[in-house]
Amino acid sequence: MTASQSGRVRNIERIGIEVDMTEDDATSPIAGKKIAIVGAGPSGLTLARLLQMRGGSVTVYDLDPSLAARNQGGSLDLHEASGQLALKKAGLLDLFHAAARPEGQATRVLDHHGKIYVDLRPSDETSTRPEIDRGTLQSILFDSLEPGTVKWGRRLLSVERNEGGGLCLRFADDTTEQADLVFGSDGAWSRVRPMVSPDKPRYSDITFIEGRISAADTDWPDISRLVGEGAIMVTGDNRAILAQRNSDGHIRLYACLRETEEWIARQAFDFTDPASVRTKLLAHYAGWSPEMLQMLTASDDQFVLRPIYTHEPTQHWTPQPDVTLTGDAAHVMPPFTGKGVNLAMQDALELADALTGGEHADVASALRAYESGMLARMEKEIRLVLHDQDIFVSPIAPQGVIELFEARLRGEG
Ligand SMILES: Cc1cc2nc3c(=O)[nH]c(=O)nc-3n(C[C@H](O)[C@H](O)[C@H](O)COP(=O)(O)OP(=O)(O)OC[C@H]3O[C@@H](n4cnc5c(N)ncnc54)[C@H](O)[C@@H]3O)c2cc1C
Incomplete structure (x- = not known):
């Protein structure tokens, strides 16, 4: 066993x-x-x-x-x-x-230069989720x-x-x-x-563009090793990329953009032309290390726009x-x-x-x-x-994210 x-x-x-x-x-x-x-x-x-x-x-x-x-x-x-x-x-x-x-609970937090700040490996005792x-x-x-x-x-x-x-x-x-x-x-x-x-619901100021790396283990071994069995959160410079392993081995990606709905509309992302979406994403993440950008390059020709919405904390009911x-x-x-x-x-x-x-x-x-x-x-x-x-997608990330994880490890989150 x-x-x-x-x-x-x-x-x-x-x-x-x-x-x-x-x-x-x-x-x-x-x-x-x-x-x-x-x-x-x-x-x-x-x-x-x-x-x-x-x-x-x-x-x-x-x-x-x-x-x-x-x-x-x-x-x-x-x-x-x-x-x-x-x-x-x-x-x-x-x-x-x-x-x-x-094993999917393993989590790493990195900055946009690829430096790892948090590296959580689940143990039998902590595998509650x-x-x-x-x-x-x-x-x-x-x-x-x-x-x-x-x-x-x-x-x-x-x-x-x-x-x-x-x-x-x-x-x-x-x-x-x-x-x-x-x-x-x-x-x-x-x-x-x-x-x-x-x-x-109102727009939350964040849009995800979802990608997928089907053959990570064979074609993109560096990304496969970095993501491991769980998830990585790369945060910094008011942008983030989240990547998570799924059960058939594929890796699912979320490019998190903090942009207005008007800005997203102006980009006129054409999801029938994945190469053009990839080019625009790579431009948006300019300044990130080549290793982190490789995740966007490695994505299959399959991107999905997911604007993120929220209700207000208090509602008329x-x-x-x-x-x-x-x-x-x-x-x-x-x-x-x-x-x-x-x-x-x-x-x-x-x-x-x-x-x-x-x-x-x-x-x-x-x-x-x-x-x-x-x-x-x-x-x-x-x-x-x-x-x-605001902590995950912020100009000073991953600073606040590290503190969040430390608080959760102390049982405070
Ligand atoms: C990118 C992303 C990542 C997420 N990651 C996580 C995560 O890691 N962990 C987590 O806990 N949550 C996550 N969530 C949130 C989670 O997906 C939702 O909170 C959850 O799916 C809510 O479940 P639900 O059953 O209320 O609604 P839904 O999953 O939205 O299901 C609603 C159902 O209603 C049906 N429906 C809609 N309109 C109609 C209609 N007019 N008539 C008939 N049927 C209709 C739909 O077809 C659907 O089957 C994520 C969300 C997003 C967008």
Whole structure:
């Protein structure tokens, strides 16, 4: 058994695998209610699984034609008190550990000249946040649902209240569905959100351009060694490049640009002409060492623009008795604390607990309890991530980044 395998076993023993299978309870606030969840991302699928386990009648609607229809994004680490706890309650923690990569937690922080300042290697004792590919996590959750739960190819346009009671979901294919409860887990541009809040996400001043190095081990061994099994963060001069290993060995890159939306528009990046994108990126990172620039040169001819949006820490929110939001739909934020998925899954767990835990006599009071906890938590989390973003992409980086890592090692972050 390798060190990382023994780390996995220890994690499973420490966290335990208890499946909380509550029987269908006729007195539960969700008994007999038709529940629509919009969005089959990590948040919506976790919520669907937990509610189904507890007797809920759930349908999930997603605009994608299938689970495999699109690039699901890079590797994610799941934290014990949020993402892993939700999977534990969903009875899926063993599947997570079987697929996860504890070694993926290795992290290096470098400056733009290539000097290494932080070099964290996970040990069995510190491997509490294993990495998993987003696509694998989605598959574990999806496979746990009753067949036919997810209706693919259904793009929600709006939710409306029926005059005689209940909610009507309107889809882009001119169809409608009726539901008693609607939970919006449909990401940053949620179509359920207008039911509870007029606030929209704003641009966070950062744009990522995502790249990918498929054959790092064979064609770019220096980059492969530098990134290792985990991730590197190269920061300095108000710019950053993040690179992370994924399970099939490929390396995913994010060039982080601190530029206005107008500046990004003026660049007129043409993603059908990857060579021109690479040329513009290399020009933008002028002054960086050739070793760091090599990551941009090595990227496959495949770049994706990802402007980063955020909600404000405090939001206008009008509680509804039968509608609420989870995950990015409720609180999209930049990824610099690496918590978005974890918080999305924590929302799903807390909403399911509020609805089925026996503490609330009706759905409306369960939703109020869930929302007050979620909004208070997210006020702190969004303030924190906006603060960390200014540290990661700053003129004096990696100075503040090193201090952040030192604080985390002391258990303060
Ligand atoms: C570049 C980048 C890197 C990131 N890295 C990390 C990281 O390392 N760690 C981490 O924890 N988080 C990370 N995040 C954040 C993380 O991706 C999100 O917080 C997380 O995916 C939120 O999950 P969700 O289920 O709420 O929403 P989503 O994952 O956005 O899922 C929403 C679902 O709703 C569907 N949908 C959307 N609109 C509609 C509609 N109108 N009708 C029907 N369906 C719809 C979509 O197809 C999708 O399946 C990163 C984000 C970005 C942009």
